[in-house]
Amino acid sequence: MSPRGVTIPEVRQQLFDAAEQILLRGGPSGLTSRAITLEAGVAAGLLHNHFGDLDSFLAALFIDRARAANGRLRELAAHAGSGTVVDNVMATIEPLLAGNLLALGGLALARPSIVSKLGTHGEGALELDANECVIADYLEAEQRLGRIPDGADTASIALALVGAAHQLLLTRGPDAPDLRERIRRVADALLTR
Structure with missing residues (x-):
């Protein structure tokens, strides 16, 4: 336990890490302020x-973890014209299949009150459709390069890809051997003809 009045470096991440551990161990019901601070070893x-x-804390946790997972998404546009479209999309979807993101999804379902706070953290605000938008932008870039047919609805394909990943993650779990x-x-079905 930290002494009163002593500054703790990286306290945000310490609290986030503690909350994530509780969430992964026992689900959203175990997330109380007291449990989190005990797990983090800090003052109540x-x-x-x-x-x-x-x-507000749980919304900030959600934003922090979602942003970390979305880091590779931001790199996707740079891959337009290289490799295969399916391989590029799969490398981008991979971070979305992590168990901690499934747990965060469960947190949002269990505590819908945090969803309204996701857009209230200024620079930390989370665009809930960020994955879909980044993939759609990438697919449009590939379309301009002629690697995706002109008539393809890239926004709908992106939505279908993200939706399929979420559906399979929720129904099969992050450790299902056939998930990927x-x-x-x-x-392949959406992007190759």
Whole structure:
């Protein structure tokens, strides 16, 4: 436990890591301010001092973890014209299949009050359709290069890819042996003709 008045470097990440561990171990029901601060080994009031309330903290956690997973998405456009379209899309979808993202999805379902806070963190605001938009932009770039047919609806393909990844993750779980292969089959069906 940290002494009162002592600054703790990286306290945000310490609290986020603790909350993620609780979430992965026991699901959303175990996420209380007290449980998080105990897991992090910090003073009980620290979470509220930094975030105001538990929902604001959980929204910030959601944004932090989603942003980390979306990091590779931002690199996708640079791959237009190289490799195969399916391989590029699969490399981008891979971070979306992590177990912690499934747990975060469960958190959003269990505590819908945090969803309304996702857009209230200024620069930290999360665009809930960011994955879909980045993939659609990439597919449009590939379309301009002639690697995707002119008539293809890239926005709908992106939505279908992200939706399929989420559906398969939710129904099969992140450790299903055929998860990646099934998503690849969906990508092949949508992107190759």
